[in-house]
Amino acid sequence: MARPADPHVRSKLLRAAELIFGSVGVERAHVDAIALEAGVSKGAFYNHFPSKDDAFRELVQALLQKLGDLIPRPGTDADSTSGAEFFARCLACDQRIFEFIWENRLLMRVILEGGRSHAFVHLVDEFAEHSRRLVVDHLQYGKRVGLFREDLDVEIASAFLSGGYDRLARSIVRMNERPNFHALLAAIQNNVLYGMARAPSPAFSGDLP
Amino acid sequence: MARPADPHVRSKLLRAAELIFGSVGVERAHVDAIALEAGVSKGAFYNHFPSKDDAFRELVQALLQKLGDLIPRPGTDADSTSGAEFFARCLACDQRIFEFIWENRLLMRVILEGGRSHAFVHLVDEFAEHSRRLVVDHLQYGKRVGLFREDLDVEIASAFLSGGYDRLARSIVRMNERPNFHALLAAIQNNVLYGMARAPSPAFSGDLP
Amino acid sequence: MARPADPHVRSKLLRAAELIFGSVGVERAHVDAIALEAGVSKGAFYNHFPSKDDAFRELVQALLQKLGDLIPRPGTDADSTSGAEFFARCLACDQRIFEFIWENRLLMRVILEGGRSHAFVHLVDEFAEHSRRLVVDHLQYGKRVGLFREDLDVEIASAFLSGGYDRLARSIVRMNERPNFHALLAAIQNNVLYGMARAPSPAFSGDLP
Amino acid sequence: MARPADPHVRSKLLRAAELIFGSVGVERAHVDAIALEAGVSKGAFYNHFPSKDDAFRELVQALLQKLGDLIPRPGTDADSTSGAEFFARCLACDQRIFEFIWENRLLMRVILEGGRSHAFVHLVDEFAEHSRRLVVDHLQYGKRVGLFREDLDVEIASAFLSGGYDRLARSIVRMNERPNFHALLAAIQNNVLYGMARAPSPAFSGDLP
DNA sequence: CATGAATGAGGGTTCATTCAT
DNA sequence: TATGAATGAACCCTCATTCAT
Numbered sequence: 001m002a003r004p005a006d007p008h009v010r011s012k013l014l015r016a017a018e019l020i021f022g023s024v025g026v027e028r029a030h031v032d033a034i035a036l037e038a039g040v041s042k043g044a045f046y047n048h049f050p051s052k053d054d055a056f057r058e059l060v061q062a063l064l065q066k067l068g069d070l071i072p073r074p075g076t077d078a079d080s081t082s083g084a085e086f087f088a089r090c091l092a093c094d095q096r097i098f099e100f101i102w103e104n105r106l107l108m109r110v111i112l113e114g115g116r117s118h119a120f121v122h123l124v125d126e127f128a129e130h131s132r133r134l135v136v137d138h139l140q141y142g143k144r145v146g147l148f149r150e151d152l153d154v155e156i157a158s159a160f161l162s163g164g165y166d167r168l169a170r171s172i173v174r175m176n177e178r179p180n181f182h183a184l185l186a187a188i189q190n191n192v193l194y195g196m197a198r199a200p201s202p203a204f205s206g207d208l209p
Numbered sequence: 210m211a212r213p214a215d216p217h218v219r220s221k222l223l224r225a226a227e228l229i230f231g232s233v234g235v236e237r238a239h240v241d242a243i244a245l246e247a248g249v250s251k252g253a254f255y256n257h258f259p260s261k262d263d264a265f266r267e268l269v270q271a272l273l274q275k276l277g278d279l280i281p282r283p284g285t286d287a288d289s290t291s292g293a294e295f296f297a298r299c300l301a302c303d304q305r306i307f308e309f310i311w312e313n314r315l316l317m318r319v320i321l322e323g324g325r326s327h328a329f330v331h332l333v334d335e336f337a338e339h340s341r342r343l344v345v346d347h348l349q350y351g352k353r354v355g356l357f358r359e360d361l362d363v364e365i366a367s368a369f370l371s372g373g374y375d376r377l378a379r380s381i382v383r384m385n386e387r388p389n390f391h392a393l394l395a396a397i398q399n400n401v402l403y404g405m406a407r408a409p410s411p412a413f414s415g416d417l418p
Numbered sequence: 419m420a421r422p423a424d425p426h427v428r429s430k431l432l433r434a435a436e437l438i439f440g441s442v443g444v445e446r447a448h449v450d451a452i453a454l455e456a457g458v459s460k461g462a463f464y465n466h467f468p469s470k471d472d473a474f475r476e477l478v479q480a481l482l483q484k485l486g487d488l489i490p491r492p493g494t495d496a497d498s499t500s501g502a503e504f505f506a507r508c509l510a511c512d513q514r515i516f517e518f519i520w521e522n523r524l525l526m527r528v529i530l531e532g533g534r535s536h537a538f539v540h541l542v543d544e545f546a547e548h549s550r551r552l553v554v555d556h557l558q559y560g561k562r563v564g565l566f567r568e569d570l571d572v573e574i575a576s577a578f579l580s581g582g583y584d585r586l587a588r589s590i591v592r593m594n595e596r597p598n599f600h601a602l603l604a605a606i607q608n609n610v611l612y613g614m615a616r617a618p619s620p621a622f623s624g625d626l627p
Numbered sequence: 628m629a630r631p632a633d634p635h636v637r638s639k640l641l642r643a644a645e646l647i648f649g650s651v652g653v654e655r656a657h658v659d660a661i662a663l664e665a666g667v668s669k670g671a672f673y674n675h676f677p678s679k680d681d682a683f684r685e686l687v688q689a690l691l692q693k694l695g696d697l698i699p700r701p702g703t704d705a706d707s708t709s710g711a712e713f714f715a716r717c718l719a720c721d722q723r724i725f726e727f728i729w730e731n732r733l734l735m736r737v738i739l740e741g742g743r744s745h746a747f748v749h750l751v752d753e754f755a756e757h758s759r760r761l762v763v764d765h766l767q768y769g770k771r772v773g774l775f776r777e778d779l780d781v782e783i784a785s786a787f788l789s790g791g792y793d794r795l796a797r798s799i800v801r802m803n804e805r806p807n808f809h810a811l812l813a814a815i816q817n818n819v820l821y822g823m824a825r826a827p828s829p830a831f832s833g834d835l836p
Numbered sequence: 837c838a839t840g841a842a843t844g845a846g847g848g849t850t851c852a853t854t855c856a857t
Numbered sequence: 858t859a860t861g862a863a864t865g866a867a868c869c870c871t872c873a874t875t876c877a878t
Binding site for chain 1: 373375377
């Protein structure tokens with residue numbers, strides 16, 4: 001191998017690309033800037049990636065792959081799961097996901113903001129739909145095992161819930177300090193998810209418009 | 210002086226800009242295309258707007274202004290409001306907002322998707338924070354008048370709720386058919402908002418992780 | 419029309435392109451250089467031509483069109499044409515063609531040298547085949563009316579003749595002084611074409627290898 | 628040291644260069660492609676040649692050298708040569724030349740088409756002038772020994788003849804099948820060269836324009 | 837005010853050449 | 858000597874903005 005002095009150029013470029021894409025979006029990310037950030041020349045970039053967009057795609061696909069691996073399919077465990085166990089498992093999973101998002105907040109930000117480029121807006125949609133399906137799965141499972149109200153509209157609730165998590169992700173990727181994910185997610189569960197539990201709060205029964 | 214002075218050029222340009230921005234985002238919207246769509250020349254565009262970005266800003270500010278006008282400050286009504294009335298008023302307000310969003314879905318889409326341009330990402334944040342503040346106000350009011358659980362974390366719940374509405378807005382601006390807003394928002398209220406009401410569902414008390 | 423001060427930019431660009439293409443070939447012709455030569459900016463070039471190659475194509479097609487118009491189809495005249503008249507007409511036609519080539523020697527040179535670009539080599543072939551077909555037509559006509567030897571192989575002779583004219587064209591486009599076309603072409607006719615006339619010179623009959 | 632020292636690398640590179648140059652011309656021939664074709668690395672190429680252009684020059688010079696060696700100077704034989712012998716010798720020589728061209732058609736094609744690069748156009752001219760001088764020599768010799776008409780303009784006839792041969796060469800280097808050179812060249816001699824013989828065909832004497 | 841040709845800074849990509857191993 | 862990653866100068870084309878008419 002020629003010039004094996006620095007076998008890390010590719011990953012340095014990927015890290016630099018992540019940083020630059022995360023700072024200014026795909027469209028305004030200059031290959032020059034990425035190379036400069038990586039400490040190599042523009043030509044070196046093209047030794048490793050066919051094009052700027054390809055580098056972005058590679059980053060995104062790797063990220064979404066890893067993210068997908070974090071998420072278990074629900075309902076594969078014993079059906080005897082109690083409500084407490086169910087919510088605890090959800091919480092643990094959420095925590096893993098959001099910690100991953102925090103670790104990869106630069107790139108996640110680009111993805112969540114549509115690559116800040118018309119060409120990659122579809123990524124937002126795919127990611128959003130992907131996460132909504134996950135919520136649907138969990139809600140359906142929860143409903144099946146009697147954890148949720150029977151009149152829960154899974155489609156509506158999932159859209160809303162995943163929207164809330166989406167917003168949470170959007171705010172996390174812009175934070176400077178690592179938040180306390182356990183406390184945050186537990187509070188969310190306590191404040192929001194339980195609201196979907198079996199009975200609407202009796203205080204308002206009969207009041208529905 | 211190819212065409213007689215057209216007093217409506219400016220608004221034709223604004224409409225065209227809205228269409229083009231909405232179709233391809235700010236970055237990929239060419240002034241040529243806007244002028245063509247408006248049926249005037251590129252030069253005419255610059256007679257009315259200092260720059261492409263200024264035209265976009267003007268559109269956005271006008272939109273956000275009108276949107277803000279739709280939203281009443283809570284708590285200005287009589288304090289004796291019952292829970293049913295409170296939720297009904299919320300629902301009515303939400304309906305006005307989402308109908309407005311539907312009417313202006315082209316531009317809203319651009320705003321929600323970050324202007325698809327680095328230069329305008331802050332607009333998303335401002336809009337998001339703006340709508341979150343509104344939710345905070347309502348939650349605080351509701352809490353003050355005893356409609357919500359005392360342990361409701363207003364900051365968390367508002368972030369989550371406005372995230373859900375945000376997601377809803379994002380899906381609406383991409384729809385081809387006008388959805389039934391009343392049914393949709395009532396379902397959301399039934400499924401989500403009531404969950405925050407005074408008592409957590411008794412089924413799970415004690416189970417909190 | 420805006421800025422009609424100089425309505426000649428397009429033709430100035432065409433002339434400049436002809437000059438630059440003629441000097442260095444299509445591949446090494448820089449759009450900057452063409453614009454500079456025309457006294458306008460690079461952007462102006464793209465106001466008038468979709469691409470560098472398109473400008474070249476336009477130049478070539480116009481030239482070949484005009485060149486084609488110069489060449490009469492043979493045999494449309496009275497069949498009673500005498501040999502002297504036939505050769506005189508050929509001479510007049512050749513003279514028109516070569517004078518045209520001289521007038522357009524810059525661009526002709528590029529065409530004859532394959533655009534000096536791989537992408538345009540086919541032009542040489544097309545042009546060569548085009549001119550060979552013309553010679554074939556004339557030879558066939560001449561043979562039919564008895565001007566040429568019956569054993570004249572029209573395919574071979576035409577390839578050879580058009581090759582000779584081709585070489586002549588190639589040398590003309592590189593000349594600095596206008597040659598005397600009448601004298602030159604008459605001498606060629608006298609030296610070469612008559613050699614194909616009815617009988618091989620008796621001096622060598624029977625000597626063929 | 629990936630592969631054992633290969634003493635044939637240089638000639639493998641030359642063969643590869645010939646192939647690539649012949650396929651796409653000098654300008655579009657990438658050093659990468661040449662090295663790949665030769666089965667070595669790009670660096671190896673630069674161990675053997677100072678530059679891409681130098682490799683091309685070397686190929687061309689070797690070819691022209693070998694081509695020059697094929698051609699005898701005329702008139703060194705006995706002066707008593709008969710016309711038949713003269714033409715027969717010419718034919719044999721032509722045949723050697725065109726067979727050589729056929730064997731080296733890849734590179735010849737590049738040369739004949741101007742190296743398809745501005746930098747090498749002069750090679751075409753040199754080669755063309757070189758071959759024209761040869762024809763001049765032969766014509767002068769033939770004229771001196773009385774084989775050709777006294778009014779033969781050697782400069783004109785040679786330009787024309789070498790042009791015809793040039794065209795022939797250009798078509799040969801693009802053929803897929805080896806033509807029958809003897810038949811072809813004999814036909815040319817019969818159709819063209821004899822036309823320059825001593826007397827213009829009597830049919831047209833007096834008709835010259 | 838309207839027009840649209842002209843401007844020119846910029847950016848993605850290519851590829852001959854260099855050089856550390 | 859062989860390797861192939863690194864270099865960086867070019868160069869085509871885009872498009873927001875200017876400005877003479």
